[in-house]
Amino acid sequence: MRLATWNVNSLKVRLPRVEAWLAEIQPDILCMQETKLSDDAFPALTFNALGYETAHNGQGQWNGVAILSKVGLANVVTSFGDGEEPDVESRFIQADCGGINISSIYVPNGRALDDEHYQYKLRWLNRLLRHLELTADSAGNVVVMGDFNIAPEDRDVYDPAKFEGATHTSPPERAMLAALAAWGLEDLFRRFHDEGQIYSWWDYRAGDFHQGRGLRIDLVMASRAVADRAVWTVIDRNARKGQSPSDHAPVIIDLED
DNA sequence: ATGGTCGTTGCACGA
Numbered sequence: 001m002r003l004a005t006w007n008v009n010s011l012k013v014r015l016p017r018v019e020a021w022l023a024e025i026q027p028d029i030l031c032m033q034e035t036k037l038s039d040d041a042f043p044a045l046t047f048n049a050l051g052y053e054t055a056h057n058g059q060g061q062w063n064g065v066a067i068l069s070k071v072g073l074a075n076v077v078t079s080f081g082d083g084e085e086p087d088v089e090s091r092f093i094q095a096d097c098g099g100i101n102i103s104s105i106y107v108p109n110g111r112a113l114d115d116e117h118y119q120y121k122l123r124w125l126n127r128l129l130r131h132l133e134l135t136a137d138s139a140g141n142v143v144v145m146g147d148f149n150i151a152p153e154d155r156d157v158y159d160p161a162k163f164e165g166a167t168h169t170s171p172p173e174r175a176m177l178a179a180l181a182a183w184g185l186e187d188l189f190r191r192f193h194d195e196g197q198i199y200s201w202w203d204y205r206a207g208d209f210h211q212g213r214g215l216r217i218d219l220v221m222a223s224r225a226v227a228d229r230a231v232w233t234v235i236d237r238n239a240r241k242g243q244s245p246s247d248h249a250p251v252i253i254d255l256e257d
Numbered sequence: 258a259t260g261g262t263c264g265t266t267g268c269a270c271g272a
Contacts, residue, residue, distance in 0.1 A: 009263080009264070009272085010263090010264055010265080012264095013263090013264070034264095034272090036264075036265070061264095061265060061266080062264095062265075062271080109271080109272060111271085111272085149272095203261090203262075203263095203272085204261090204262035204263050204264095204272090205260075205261045205262045205263085206260065206261045206262085207261080208261090208262095244263095247262090247263075247272080
């Protein structure tokens with residue numbers, strides 16, 4: 001089974017590239033982030049024609065997350081099960097696909113450490129963890145994948161000094177990743193790659209992609225039962241090249257059946 | 258050393 005996650009940065013603009021990529025890579029499950037579409041505008045029929053069932057949580061203009069699946073899609077959840085007020089932004093969708101509890105997430109950016117949005121980011125991550133504690137079984141098949149907007153370690157950052165005092169690398173954010181790991185989720189990329197300077201996002205500006213200035217912030221976090229089935233992973237940086245790319249590259253994981 | 262680009266929308270802001 002092939003799983004993938006991709007922050008497409010506007011599915012309206014990116015749909016031709018997403019279609020071509022699906023035809024080439026043939027994932028069984030694709031999680032997307034930043035569709036920037038309302039649910040009405042989500043091109044479900046296009047994906048149905050390619051053999052995918054779909055679920056989308058969108059608000060239009062900003063955010064928006066989706067799951068495509070060729071291996072079944074049931075029990076869709078779009079809000080945290082903590083009994084609190086629903087998130088006002090569309091950043092979370094979860095469904096059961098092919099025997100795996102799949103979540104597609106778009107973690108708030110945070111903007112700056114002294115910005116209110118950074119507190120929202122930390123609260124959001126706490127709510128995600130609480131949701132998993134309340135509704136999922138870490139001994140079962142669980143995958144949380146998407147744009148975490150956190151680089152797990154300094155080797156995931158092109159210039160760690162540049163990010164001192166900034167978001168994406170701060171200790172409280174990394175502590176939330178550690179808390180997710182303590183619950184039972186593993187950063188699957190690191191099971192296969194020890195090297196640094198492998199990134200999943202590059203700023204559009206200043207030729208950052210071609211200069212190798214990026215961050216690894218798109219993660220596939222998997223429970224042990226899923227992780228032990230993983231046989232291969234790659235960040236598909238080819239998808240960041242060429243005409244009208246997203247600023248993120250997809251992450252692909254292959255599981256043995 | 259600095260700033261640089263996209264996508265939304267509407268003449269600014271988020272990433």
